[in-house]
Amino acid sequence: MRKYLxxxxxxxxxxxxxxxxxxxxxxxxxxxxxxxxxxxxxxGMSPEQIAALTxxxxxxxxxxxxxxxxxxxxxxxxxxxxxxAEQPVLDVIKMKIGATFQLGLVAWIVAxxxxxxxxxLSAVKRGSVWDYIGRIFALFGxxxxxxxxxxxxxxxxxxxxxxLDAAGRPTQEPxxxxxxxxxxxxxVALAWLPAASYLRITRxxxxxxxxxxxxxxxxxxxxxxxAVIWRHALRxxxxxxxxxxxxxxxxxxxxxxxxxxxxxxxxxxxxxxxxIHNNDFPLLTGIxxxxxxxxxxxxxxxxxxxxxxxxxxxY
Amino acid sequence: xxxLKNRLFxxxxxxxxxxxxxxxxxxxxxxxxxxxxxxKVVEVEKEVQxxxxxxxxxEVTVEKKVDVVVTATPIPTATPIPIAPLEPxxxxxxxxxxxxxxxxxxxxxxxxxxxxxxxxxxxYWGVGEGLFAMDAGGTITNRLASGYTIAEDQTxxxxxxxxxxxxxxxxxxxxxxxxxxxxxxxxxxTNPTSIHGQAGDYAAxxxxxxxxxxxxxxxxxxxxxxxxxxxxxxxxxxxTAFVPKAACDGDAxxxxxxxxxxxxxxxxxxxxxxxxxxxxxxxxxxxxxEHWRKVGNADTITFLEVPEPATRVAxxxxxxxxxxxxxxxxxxxxxAESGFKAESIxxxxxxxxIIFSGNYWEATHHRTGEDLKRTGSGYCIxxxxxxxxxxxxxxxxxMEEARDVRWALAKAIDRELLIDTVLDGFGNVASLxxxxxxxxxxxxKWLIPYDPxxxxxxxxxxxxxxxxxxxxIWTGGELGGSGGTNAEINDAVAGMWLAVWPxxxxxxxxxxxxxxxPGLVGRTNxxxxxxxxxxxxxxxxxxxxxxxxxxxxxxGGFGCGIEIPKIAETFDKVSAESDAAKRFExxxxxxxxxxxxxxxxxxVQVPTxxxxxxxxxxxxxxxxxxFATMNExxxxxxxx
Numbered sequence: 001m002r003k004y005l006x007x008x009x010x011x012x013x014x015x016x017x018x019x020x021x022x023x024x025x026x027x028x029x030x031x032x033x034x035x036x037x038x039x040x041x042x043x044g045m046s047p048e049q050i051a052a053l054t055x056x057x058x059x060x061x062x063x064x065x066x067x068x069x070x071x072x073x074x075x076x077x078x079x080x081x082x083x084x085a086e087q088p089v090l091d092v093i094k095m096k097i098g099a100t101f102q103l104g105l106v107a108w109i110v111a112x113x114x115x116x117x118x119x120x121l122s123a124v125k126r127g128s129v130w131d132y133i134g135r136i137f138a139l140f141g142x143x144x145x146x147x148x149x150x151x152x153x154x155x156x157x158x159x160x161x162x163x164l165d166a167a168g169r170p171t172q173e174p175x176x177x178x179x180x181x182x183x184x185x186x187x188v189a190l191a192w193l194p195a196a197s198y199l200r201i202t203r204x205x206x207x208x209x210x211x212x213x214x215x216x217x218x219x220x221x222x223x224x225x226x227a228v229i230w231r232h233a234l235r236x237x238x239x240x241x242x243x244x245x246x247x248x249x250x251x252x253x254x255x256x257x258x259x260x261x262x263x264x265x266x267x268x269x270x271x272x273x274x275x276i277h278n279n280d281f282p283l284l285t286g287i288x289x290x291x292x293x294x295x296x297x298x299x300x301x302x303x304x305x306x307x308x309x310x311x312x313x314x315y
Numbered sequence: 316x317x318x319l320k321n322r323l324f325x326x327x328x329x330x331x332x333x334x335x336x337x338x339x340x341x342x343x344x345x346x347x348x349x350x351x352x353x354x355k356v357v358e359v360e361k362e363v364q365x366x367x368x369x370x371x372x373x374e375v376t377v378e379k380k381v382d383v384v385v386t387a388t389p390i391p392t393a394t395p396i397p398i399a400p401l402e403p404x405x406x407x408x409x410x411x412x413x414x415x416x417x418x419x420x421x422x423x424x425x426x427x428x429x430x431x432x433x434x435x436x437x438x439y440w441g442v443g444e445g446l447f448a449m450d451a452g453g454t455i456t457n458r459l460a461s462g463y464t465i466a467e468d469q470t471x472x473x474x475x476x477x478x479x480x481x482x483x484x485x486x487x488x489x490x491x492x493x494x495x496x497x498x499x500x501x502x503x504x505t506n507p508t509s510i511h512g513q514a515g516d517y518a519a520x521x522x523x524x525x526x527x528x529x530x531x532x533x534x535x536x537x538x539x540x541x542x543x544x545x546x547x548x549x550x551x552x553x554x555t556a557f558v559p560k561a562a563c564d565g566d567a568x569x570x571x572x573x574x575x576x577x578x579x580x581x582x583x584x585x586x587x588x589x590x591x592x593x594x595x596x597x598x599x600x601x602x603x604x605e606h607w608r609k610v611g612n613a614d615t616i617t618f619l620e621v622p623e624p625a626t627r628v629a630x631x632x633x634x635x636x637x638x639x640x641x642x643x644x645x646x647x648x649x650x651a652e653s654g655f656k657a658e659s660i661x662x663x664x665x666x667x668x669i670i671f672s673g674n675y676w677e678a679t680h681h682r683t684g685e686d687l688k689r690t691g692s693g694y695c696i697x698x699x700x701x702x703x704x705x706x707x708x709x710x711x712x713x714m715e716e717a718r719d720v721r722w723a724l725a726k727a728i729d730r731e732l733l734i735d736t737v738l739d740g741f742g743n744v745a746s747l748x749x750x751x752x753x754x755x756x757x758x759x760k761w762l763i764p765y766d767p768x769x770x771x772x773x774x775x776x777x778x779x780x781x782x783x784x785x786x787x788i789w790t791g792g793e794l795g796g797s798g799g800t801n802a803e804i805n806d807a808v809a810g811m812w813l814a815v816w817p818x819x820x821x822x823x824x825x826x827x828x829x830x831x832x833p834g835l836v837g838r839t840n841x842x843x844x845x846x847x848x849x850x851x852x853x854x855x856x857x858x859x860x861x862x863x864x865x866x867x868x869x870x871g872g873f874g875c876g877i878e879i880p881k882i883a884e885t886f887d888k889v890s891a892e893s894d895a896a897k898r899f900e901x902x903x904x905x906x907x908x909x910x911x912x913x914x915x916x917x918x919v920q921v922p923t924x925x926x927x928x929x930x931x932x933x934x935x936x937x938x939x940x941x942f943a944t945m946n947e948x949x950x951x952x953x954x955x
Binding site for chain 2: 036042051053271
């Protein structure tokens with residue numbers, strides 16, 4: 001196990017360096033970061049301004065040197081300042097991360113709590129009306145664009161019925177009921193597709209397991225249906241959903257640009273896209289670093305979860 | 316087998332259901348007249364006298380007179396589904412005395428001038444004030460300045476600073492020192508690492524800022540520009556708001572630029588002060604009850620960032636917001652019919668045009684004389700139909716042929732149709748950049764005719780008689796807001812061109828601005844750039860110098876994809892001219908030239924409308940602004 005942990009840790013560090021290096025290089029391939037300051041209209045930037053900013057941002061140094069300077073600062077916790085407003089990157093990310101994590105965690109819990117049980121039900125009641133309900137739920141979840149669900153939800157629940165607010169995150173209000181109500185529509189929009197994925201993957205895994213010899217033996221021995229499903233079958237069918245679950249959770253924690261735009265949710269997804277448009281490379285690299293850390297942690301947790309679910313798996 | 320049957324059944328059901336759903340929800344089907352021929356046989360019996368001696372069976376040919384009756388039988392059409400009218404404007408959900416506005420963007424809330432790249436939000440929303448402003452009629456008025464005197468040789472201007480203007484909080488009164496400190500922080504000449512939105516403009520305009528006495532500043536011109544107070548120091552254009560030096564005393568010199576307080580707090584002199592500012596989320600401003608000029612009626616105004624236009628419309632309809640900007644034009648009429656008010660608060664319209672990028676005609680830099688290297692491996696080697704090459708010896712006749720191509724493309728655009736369909740009846744035809752077709756001084760000779768036959772004829776004279784060439788038009792990306800109406804206009808224009816020249820290989824490129832920007836700044840872009848460029852606002856006075864971004868003057872900065880010597884020469888002439896009538900004349904001559912060359916073909920002038928709830932706001936007097944969609948929040952009259 002120790003060897004495994006060391007291996008995973010080393011791999012994680014390599015992944016972080018690789019991800020940030022690739023993004024750092026690609027951000028330069030899109031053009032000069034100083035273009036952010038070349039505003040339409042007026043006289044544009046003066047040559048002295050260009051020279052001074054180039055020196056300040058170390059843009060005159062070789063790319064690899066720039067990256068090593070950034071890496072050296074990052075190790076000490078300094079992610080630099082944004083190009084757009086000279087704000088510390090860490091502070092800007094902290095400003096947004098709460099909203100993203102809140103929505104992401106809630107959506108993940110909902111997707112997991114809906115998708116896996118429905119997948120089990122669909123498999124156990126194969127061919128029945130429950131199976132069809134589950135599969136139609138999955139079909140619509142996978143076929144319907146998130147944007148479409150979002151806008152329809154606003155039109156129906158906010159504009160027509162007046163049950164919920166159309167958008168926004170009312171942080172000044174107490175969690176119940178205001179903030180809770182503001183979470184409902186974005187959560188549904190975000191969680192439907194992954195719930196559909198969970199359902200199909202769980203159903204498929206369960207069907208395979210339910211046809212196994214040991215399940216037949218358990219039934220023959222008189223084990224109750226509930227025990228057969230939840231204690232024997234599901235545990236063996238959980239490996240694929242766990243893999244998907246880790247990816248889904250990490251994806252949610254990285255923000256959803258579409259849901260954040262439609263529901264005016266002040267998260268990090270949209271900020272990441274804007275940093276690309278602005279070629280704000282310190283902010284972009286900082287965000288990618290955060291995403292890479294989340295991914296490494298997520299896949300590590302998934303590996304640990306395998307060992308809990310399946311005792312045969314040992315590292 | 317059963318499983319397969321079930322799958323097939325499900326698939327079949329969907330195959331049936333989906334088209335039915337589409338048919339049910341689709342728009343009016345096309346009415347097709349079907350001519351049905353109905354054959355009507357008329358038997359005409361003809362009596363023939365025959366001596367019968369014996370009955371002989373004989374075949375007799377009977378003439379059939381057939382009347383063909385043609386009836387047009389219309390196919391029954393679906394009854395249009397009545398669209399329920401929108402609910403009337405709702406009662407606002409906010410408390411009385413407060414307003415909430417849904418806006419596209421809440422910029423970073425940085426108060427330190429050196430780091431204010433996106434500065435306009437602060438002043439357009441009433442938090443900061445400029446030295447000058449516009450009145451309701453569009454005339455330049457004093458704001459924080461109480462007067463000024465320009466030196467006779469136009470080398471400097473002395474500005475008198477208004478007394479009794481207090482900063483928000485405990486930072487005392489505005490003085491000349493604050494003005495100079497703010498400008499020193501912002502101007503790239505005095506602070507080369509400034510990223511203020513006007514850093515480069517101030518560097519080109521002012522070489523020095525000095526305190527003469529507590530209420531007088533002297534700004535020394537690098538080069539005189541008649542727009543100095545109407546544009547670069549004007550609250551409604553690209554001016555700056557002023558901040559207290561005292562907020563950074565002991566912290567910041569120009570050299571150090573370290574002022575944590577102002578980096579995180581916005582402090583200025585406006586009718587509203589900042590209570591809370593969260594970038595990309597919300598900004599809450601509170602009225603300044605001791606303001607020297609006007610105390611606003613609304614106690615607080617909250618600006619919410621709502622990137623998606625459909626969501627902004629929804630929030631208006633639910634009463635969550637009282638004001639929304641950048642509403643799609645197709646949504647304006649239904650909202651107006653249900654009682655919302657749609658107004659052009661700042662009277663600003665955007666001139667949409669197709670700029671025929673790639674026409675870089677300047678051989679040397681207009682200011683420095685540096686060779687722009689357009690010979691040899693320069694831009695003249697592009698064999699693009701709309702690009703003319705004016706380098707002697709290169710492709711003679713190229714300039715005239717390219718001009719014919721541009722004119723043909725311009726004449727093939729039906730501008731009235733664009734207004735009726737894409738703009739839903741709003742807006743006006745456009746001519747060229749810099750000219751407002753609704754202005755009193757506009758001349759009909761600058762109107763571009765719609766004549767597809769003449770367009771085809773003109774193209775037929777060129778090396779591409781059937782318009783068979785590759786043509787791309789860049790518009791903004793559609794997701795994220797930068798496309799919007801531009802994208803629809805450009806799609807329509809593309810369709811109009813294809814109607815005349817079906818063999819044209821045409822593509823409307825919908826990509827993020829950051830994709831095309833390097834080419835615009837680097838002066839390498841040859842893709843026609845569709846939208847409004849540097850000065851595509853109808854509120855910009857005609858007698859101002861125009862078009863610096865369409866010349867080599869702004870090399871190193873933003874450009875529109877063209878560099879025209881005539882524009883550069885006129886820019887300098889107008890900048891140096893103190894007589895407004897003469898400036899007008901020079902610009903008129905330039906517009907005549909640009910019209911003749913058709914460097915940019917205007918399509919439509921798109922109004923910038925703000926929608927507000929009349930149950931919240933009973934009146935709103937804005938002032939003309941070059942870029943803002945809404946301003947003068949202190950003048951909003953509340954309905955409750």
